Amino acid sequence: MNAEANSLTHNTRRDFLKLGVLAGGGLVLGIGLSGCSKPAAIGAGGQPVAWLRIAGDNTITVLVDKSEMGQGVYTALTQLLAEELGVALEAIRVEAAPVGAVYTNNLLGAQITGGSTSVRDAWEKLRKAGAQARSMLVQAAAAQWGVGADTLKVDSGAVVNGRKRLTFGELAEAAAKLPVPTEVTLKPAKEFTLVGKPAKRLDTASKLDGTAIYGIDVKLPGMLHGAFAQCPTLGGTLAGFDAAQAKTMPGVKDVVGTDNGVVVIADHYWQAYKALGAVKIKWDAGANASLDNDAIRARLRKAATRNGRSVRNDGNAAAALKGAAKVVRATYELPMLAHATLEPQCCTADVRADSADVYAPTQTQTIAQATAAAVVGLKPEQVKIHTTLLGGGFGRRLEVDFIGAAMVASKAVGKPVKVIWSREQDMTHDTYRPPAFDTVAGGLDASGKLVAWKLDLTGPSITARMFPPVVETAIDPFAIEAASNYPYDVPNIAVNYNREEIGIDVGYWRSVSHALNCFVAESFMDELASAAGKDPYAFRAAMLDKQPRFKRVLDEAASRAGWGKAPAGHYQGIALMEGYGTYMAQVAEVSMKDGTLTIHRITCAVDCGQMVNPNIVDQQIEGSILFGLTAALWGDITLVRGEVQQRNFDSYRMLRLPEVPRIDVHLLESSEAPGGVGEPGTAVVGPALANAIFAATRKRLRSLPIAKQGIVTV
Amino acid sequence: MAAINVNGKALETDAAPDTPLLWVLRDHLGLTGTKFGCGAALCGACTVHIDGEPARSCQVARADVGTRRITTIEGLSADRSHAVQKAWLELDVPQCGYCQSGQLMSAAALLAQNPSPTDADIDTAMAGNICRCGTYNRIRKAVHRAAELLKKENA
Numbered sequence: 001m002n003a004e005a006n007s008l009t010h011n012t013r014r015d016f017l018k019l020g021v022l023a024g025g026g027l028v029l030g031i032g033l034s035g036c037s038k039p040a041a042i043g044a045g046g047q048p049v050a051w052l053r054i055a056g057d058n059t060i061t062v063l064v065d066k067s068e069m070g071q072g073v074y075t076a077l078t079q080l081l082a083e084e085l086g087v088a089l090e091a092i093r094v095e096a097a098p099v100g101a102v103y104t105n106n107l108l109g110a111q112i113t114g115g116s117t118s119v120r121d122a123w124e125k126l127r128k129a130g131a132q133a134r135s136m137l138v139q140a141a142a143a144q145w146g147v148g149a150d151t152l153k154v155d156s157g158a159v160v161n162g163r164k165r166l167t168f169g170e171l172a173e174a175a176a177k178l179p180v181p182t183e184v185t186l187k188p189a190k191e192f193t194l195v196g197k198p199a200k201r202l203d204t205a206s207k208l209d210g211t212a213i214y215g216i217d218v219k220l221p222g223m224l225h226g227a228f229a230q231c232p233t234l235g236g237t238l239a240g241f242d243a244a245q246a247k248t249m250p251g252v253k254d255v256v257g258t259d260n261g262v263v264v265i266a267d268h269y270w271q272a273y274k275a276l277g278a279v280k281i282k283w284d285a286g287a288n289a290s291l292d293n294d295a296i297r298a299r300l301r302k303a304a305t306r307n308g309r310s311v312r313n314d315g316n317a318a319a320a321l322k323g324a325a326k327v328v329r330a331t332y333e334l335p336m337l338a339h340a341t342l343e344p345q346c347c348t349a350d351v352r353a354d355s356a357d358v359y360a361p362t363q364t365q366t367i368a369q370a371t372a373a374a375v376v377g378l379k380p381e382q383v384k385i386h387t388t389l390l391g392g393g394f395g396r397r398l399e400v401d402f403i404g405a406a407m408v409a410s411k412a413v414g415k416p417v418k419v420i421w422s423r424e425q426d427m428t429h430d431t432y433r434p435p436a437f438d439t440v441a442g443g444l445d446a447s448g449k450l451v452a453w454k455l456d457l458t459g460p461s462i463t464a465r466m467f468p469p470v471v472e473t474a475i476d477p478f479a480i481e482a483a484s485n486y487p488y489d490v491p492n493i494a495v496n497y498n499r500e501e502i503g504i505d506v507g508y509w510r511s512v513s514h515a516l517n518c519f520v521a522e523s524f525m526d527e528l529a530s531a532a533g534k535d536p537y538a539f540r541a542a543m544l545d546k547q548p549r550f551k552r553v554l555d556e557a558a559s560r561a562g563w564g565k566a567p568a569g570h571y572q573g574i575a576l577m578e579g580y581g582t583y584m585a586q587v588a589e590v591s592m593k594d595g596t597l598t599i600h601r602i603t604c605a606v607d608c609g610q611m612v613n614p615n616i617v618d619q620q621i622e623g624s625i626l627f628g629l630t631a632a633l634w635g636d637i638t639l640v641r642g643e644v645q646q647r648n649f650d651s652y653r654m655l656r657l658p659e660v661p662r663i664d665v666h667l668l669e670s671s672e673a674p675g676g677v678g679e680p681g682t683a684v685v686g687p688a689l690a691n692a693i694f695a696a697t698r699k700r701l702r703s704l705p706i707a708k709q710g711i712v713t714v
Numbered sequence: 715m716a717a718i719n720v721n722g723k724a725l726e727t728d729a730a731p732d733t734p735l736l737w738v739l740r741d742h743l744g745l746t747g748t749k750f751g752c753g754a755a756l757c758g759a760c761t762v763h764i765d766g767e768p769a770r771s772c773q774v775a776r777a778d779v780g781t782r783r784i785t786t787i788e789g790l791s792a793d794r795s796h797a798v799q800k801a802w803l804e805l806d807v808p809q810c811g812y813c814q815s816g817q818l819m820s821a822a823a824l825l826a827q828n829p830s831p832t833d834a835d836i837d838t839a840m841a842g843n844i845c846r847c848g849t850y851n852r853i854r855k856a857v858h859r860a861a862e863l864l865k866k867e868n869a
Binding site: 069070071072200201203204205206207208209210211212213214216217219225250268269270271340341342343344389390391392393394420422423615619620622623624625626627648649650654655656657658660662663 | 729730733734737740741742744745746747748749750751752753754756757759786787788790791794799802803806807808809810811812813814815818836837838840841842843844845846847848849850851852853854
C-alpha cells in the first residue's frame, strides 16, 4: 500500500498537482480483503488507500493524516469518519498515514499538522470518506439480499435488513469491487451521534502503561544510537574535528560530521553521548559570532523607524490622531521563546543504497520526506516516512533540522541509527519565536471615544524562510495575525508591518504572531480605557456592537468571572481575540502581596463554532492557556556571542503543578463552522494577565516576561 | 554482565557501571516507557521507583542501583489496573502523554505513602514533574480520584 501510494504521489510537481485534483474530486478509500495479507486499494485510477481499511475480521483501521502531538487528532478525526461510517468509535484502530498527495492539508498546501487546521481541514473530508464507505457497504449488502439499498440501515458496524445482518467485514470484499460514489449526502448536525460529544480519547490507554511509541522509542533490528553536537553559535558550521580518542571508547562505531555538527554513533546512547564529549571539534561561528539581544533589539528599533507595508487602512488614522483630543502612544517589545517540547528532537533513519525509512515525530511529512531524501541524495519517492507519536509539537516539529544527522549517520554505517538530541542541544538549537518591536497609538475624542488606532509591527518573518513563495509579493500572513483583524468599531485604523531579519532563524511557535500581536493590541486597549477613564470591559464592549461573536465571548467571560466583583485585594484583567476561526475572551484574577504575584483564576469563554469533541477542546484550551502563562511569566531566550544562554529547565523555566491557577473554560454552543482550538488560548492569557497586574499595581507591562519586570512570580 | 532487578524480574545487563539507570532501562532492557526529558533531574519524565521510592533514573548510575528493586511504568501493574492508571483513564488526563509515565510513577509513590493527600501534598509530591501540555489540573483531580479508588480497593 505504501509503495503504491509513494509511486503515485511523488513524481514531478505536475503529477503532484494532477493527483491533487483527482483526489479532491473523488475521495479514495481502501477496503481490505478477508484472508489477504495485502489490502486492496480501490477507487478510480487505482488511487492509494487513503483513509480506511476494513478487514474480513471486522477490524476497521482509520489512517489519520495529521500528526498526534497531544491535540487529539487521532480521536477527533476518527470521530468525523466514524460518524458517517456508522460504527462505534471504540471499534476503530488508528494508524498514522504515510506520505501522500491525498493527505495534503487543503488549508496549508502540503501534508502538515499546524495552524490549528486539523479539524477544519477534515470536517468535510473525513465525514465524506465515511459516508462513501458506508454507501458502498450498503450497496454490497443490497446486491447480496436482492433488495433496494434505500430499504437498508446501518447499525454499529453492520448493514441491517429487518432481522438479517451483514457485518462490514463480511461485506468488505464485495464492497471493494464497487465504484466509489462521488456524491454522498452528509448527515445534518442534528443527527450527529458522535460528533459534538465529549468522547474519551483513543490514545489514552497506551499513554498510561509505556506502550505508546514516540520518536525516541523507535527500535529497529541492528539499530545503533547517535548523540549529536551542533555549533554553539546559531548559524555556525563545522570546521573540523578529531575523533581519534572518541573512536577508542567502548561501543563507538563511527564519528561523522554534518554541515553544522558531529554525530557519534555507538551501540548504545550513553556510550555515544559520553564519546561525544571526547571529540575535539572546531567550529566556524560564522556571521553571528557577536550577535546578542542588544544587537537584535537595536536592529528592530532602527527598522521600526521606516514606514512599513500597509496591512490595513480604514479611514485616515494619521489625520485622526492629529485631530484627537487625547493621544496615547506606547512601544512594546517581546522576547524570543523556545518551544521546549518535552520529548527532545530525535529521528531514526535506515538508509540503504536506493531507499530509506525514516521514523520521525514530525509535523510535516511532505517536507520531512523531501529533506531526508536530499540529505543522502535519494529521490523523495525513495524515502518512506513513518510518523510516530510526538512528545509535544507546538510548531517545533514543523522544522526538519532533526532529520539530517540521522540520515548522514545511517548512511555512513549502513545500519539504522537513532539520533537523540540532549536537552541542552534542543534548548540551544531551536527556531525561536520571533522577537517583536511594536509601536501603537490611539486617539480619543473629547468624550473618551476611540477614534483612531494605529499599530506598527516590526519583526523577522518565519514564512520567508519556510515557504518563500508565500511572501514573494504578499506580507507574511503569520506576522500580522490578531492585528489585521482588530475587531473594535473605530473609524480610523492603520496596521503596518516592517519585516526585519535578525540573523538567526525564527520559527512557528504555538499561536505564532497571535501571541505577539494580541499582547500588544489588548494591553494597549487597556491603556486606552485607562486614558479614557473607562472600565476595560465596558470600554471594549461599547465598540463591539457589529461583532456579535466577539461580544458574546467577552460578555460571557466577564459574567463567568464575576467582572468587577472580585474579592477584596483581588484584581482582574480582560482580553479577547479571534484566531483560527475561534473567538475567545479571558479574564485573569490576581493579587499582589509585597511585590509577589499570585494568579488565582483564569476564566475563558470560547466560541469555536461546531465542536467535534468538547472533552478535547477543553484539554486544548486549558493546556494552551498554561503554555501562554509559562511564556508570559518566564519565557526569555537570550543570546551572548550568538549562543543561547538557556540550556535546560533550570534556566528556561516551566510552569509546575503548585503554580497552576484554577482555570475555568466555558465552551459556548455554536452552529458556526469549526474553528481551531490548539492555539488561541496561548495568545489571550498574556494580555489578560498583564492587564490584571496593571489593575493591581498601576504598573503597565510593555515587555515580557513578567518575572523580568520587577514582579516576583515565586 | 551485572544483575539488575526490574519489575520483579532478575535480569542481567552489559551496561557500563556509570550508565544512568534511564539508559539501562531504555537501551539495554528495551523498556522505553520511562522517558528522557532533561538528563538533569529537572523534569521528572524519567521517574521510576527504587525500593518503592520515586527516583529520577537519569541521575542514578547502574552501579549504584545494585540489586535494589526497580519498578517502571511497565511494571506498575500488569494490565493498567493500578489506581492511578484507572483514574488517569477515567479523567482522560494525557495530551501528548510524554510526561505521563513519570507523573504516574510520582503519583503512585505519593499514594503508597499518603493514602489521603491534600492539594498541598500533591503539589509537593508532583512539583518535580513538568507537563508541557498543561494537563496539571486533570492530574490533580486524578490523584484525588486514585486515592478514592484505593480506599475502595482496600475497604
